[in-house]
Amino acid sequence: MPNEAAKRACEELIVRLTHAQDHNRAQTAAALFVTDGTWIRSGVPHQGHEAIVRSFDRAGQSVVIRHIVSSTLIDVIDDDHATGVTYYLAFANRDDVAADSVRRLHSPASLGEWHDRFERTPQGWRFTQRTGVRIFES
Template sequence: MDDRTRRDIEHDCERLCHRYSHVIDFGEAARVADLFHDDGVWKTPEAEHVGKPAILKAFTARQANARRMSRHVCSTVVIDVADADHASGVTYIQLYRHDAEPGRRVSPLADQPVIVGEYHDTFLRTPEGWRFDRREFRAAFVR
């Protein structure tokens, strides 16, 4: 594989990581399911959801909590390309989250961030483009 192809894959996978954060933070959490392939896995210390329908159900519930405001601040992304169809990566995350008062869209930052950790990802190229095969959150610090 040439360097340009490897960089393109790294870029596409990193963009997928950022898209994940944006759809959650901007009130469209149910769209997270579209970022996984059909048999994808989303795992946290509390739960594991296997397949798009299970992921959709979990993130539809998150989207329904309109009071919850969040910002996933992601950095230090490293993507390792295995081949033209497979990659893996780690992304650091700081999660700022608050349940706002009804009608209020600005929240205090007391006791923030609530979680610091990493996403450990595997990626798969699909006919629709790169998708998560597995996204696992691992906490390093929890408030």
């Protein structure tokens, strides 16, 4: 079942990118894209690995963010291309730290969808484009 293997690989790529984003690992995140891939974050396109890495500087190091993802739908177009939509719920905290160094939980920062395009490369499946679409925002 080649389609099932492609779907699973794309789903894993989504999880890896989410983890890299949540832990501010810009280089790791950029490597999950094709060389000229584009990540559209807050409506701003960042094309290429260097631009994707620079896009991580926007939030700053003091922001802690975590995404909860669900309802991923992957459509395999052909042997080398796929698309996907994933729902996400994001929590963000800039500086509100409790006495025990645990961040205080506030209402979600946003709820939305990631619209992804994937391509199979010699290194495995990679993003060609990711577009974040915020549906709700606090």
